[in-house]
Amino acid sequence: MSQEQDWSSLPVDLLILILNRLRWSSHPSFALVCRQWRSAVSPFYPAWITPLLLNTTDVGTTNIRYYSPYFQKNFEIDDTLEAPGAKICCASGRYVTLCMPKQILNVDLLSYDNDYLPLISQFRFEHIVYDGMRKMVGIDTVCLQEIGCCMQNSDEVWERWAYCYPDRTKFTASPVSNPVFHRSFIYLLLEDGRLAVCDECKHEEGFEILDKPQSFGFVYEDSYLVESDQVELMVVLIGRRGSPVNIFKLNEHTMEWEKMESLDGRALFTGTLTTVMKKTAIKSMQNKVFLPRLYDWPDIVYADFVLRDGEFAFVESRRVDNKMKVGNGAYSTNMWSYELGQRENPRDFWETERMDYSIWVDFSNS
Known part of the structure; x- marks a missing residue:
């Protein structure tokens, strides 16, 4: 006689089909029913909790990885950025902008569709700034100090680049700080700490160097310009070997720089051409500055990046043997961070490895 079967004997494939029809919020309860049901539930990691560090091994075509400062894991995706020779320029929401010698493309990080902008006429832009909606501005700060503007029309088609060659005072931009949109203007941090400003509605007039603010008055190694979550223009200055960090x-x-002693519970993610500031309820992240420097290679989770129930998340992939590469456990966190007001500890910075070819991406508002 065949043994009597109950709900706990449903095959895993069928349970997965049922799970796909349920909201993620119900998955933990589903897993509590019995061992068989729990085996069908794939672990998932929300991608919106903190900004993620999208990182690659080299310029151009490569697999995509996301490092999460919250989960302290690398999520490796079975997709590639199909853009040989391209460099990452900036990121906005679910889009990352790549720059090739003659063309700019916007990549949707969920579908990996490449949105190619019209060809650039002559020069490769050193800086790209994207408003996240319909405007892309490219800036050449080396040769002719050319400015190009590309607009997306109502049919979501990018129009041809409009260029201008303003005859104004030449300047040297900070090499690692990307321009930012702020209150209908484009701000560019100069090498000496001053600001150059361009009206985005009158980009053909070029940049004007402001009389104030003046330089910061001390030596720093890296600088990053950012518009904060409270629509403030801020700059992060990082000293030699990571110490000190000033904001x-x-x-x-008054058009003067004012030093900040606290981030008021916020966290700042910087060190790439996109800097993100976020209000966070995670106490261990409050008033801290995070840089793309790791103590050790973090655990790897092979995952699919999905959007379900309006929530971006990583779901462990069933296509591969999902074995994690575990670090040596010498540190409680994989990423180096600096808390405002802490005592300087440059040796702590020396023991980290820089994550080149990386950019911060934020899916919380996508």
Whole structure:
């Protein structure tokens, strides 16, 4: 006689079909029913908790990895950025912008569709800034200090680049700081700490170097310009070998830089051409600056990047043997961070390895 079967004997393939019809919020309860049901539930990791560090091994075509400072894991995706020779320029929401010698493309990080912009006429832009909607601005700060603007029309088609060669005072931009949109202007941090400003509606007039603010008055190694989550213009200055880290906010009434002693519970993710500031309820991340430097290679989870129930998440892939590569456990966190007001500890910075070819991406508002 055949043994009597109950709900716990349903095959895993069928349970997975049932799971696909349920909201993720119900999956933990589903897994509590019995061991068989739990075996059908794939672990998933929300991608919106903190910004993620998209990193690659080299310029151009390569597999995509995301490092999560919250989960302290690398999520490796079975997809590639099909853009040989391209460099990452900036990121906005679920899009990352890549620059090739004669063309710019916008990549949707969920579908991996490449949105090619029209060809660039002559020069490769050193800086690209994208408003996340319909405007892309390219800036050449080396040769002719050319400015190009490309607009997306109502049919979501990118129109031809409009160029200008403004006859204004030449300047040297900070080599690692990307321009930012701020209150209808494009701000560019100069090598000496001053600001150059361009009206995005009158880009053909070029940049104007402001009389104020002046330089910061001390030596720093890296600088990153950012518009904060409270629409403030800020700059992060990093000293030699990571110490000290100073953050200044622009007082737009006096046009002077004001040093910040606290981030008011926020966290700042910088060190790439896109800098992100976020309010966080995670106490271990409050008032800290995170840089793309790792103590050890973090655990790897081979995953699919999906959007379900309006939530971006990584789901462990069933296509591969999902074995994690585990670090040596010498540190409680894989990524180096600096808490404002802490005592300087440059040796802590020396023991880290820089994550080149990386950019911060933020899916919380996508």
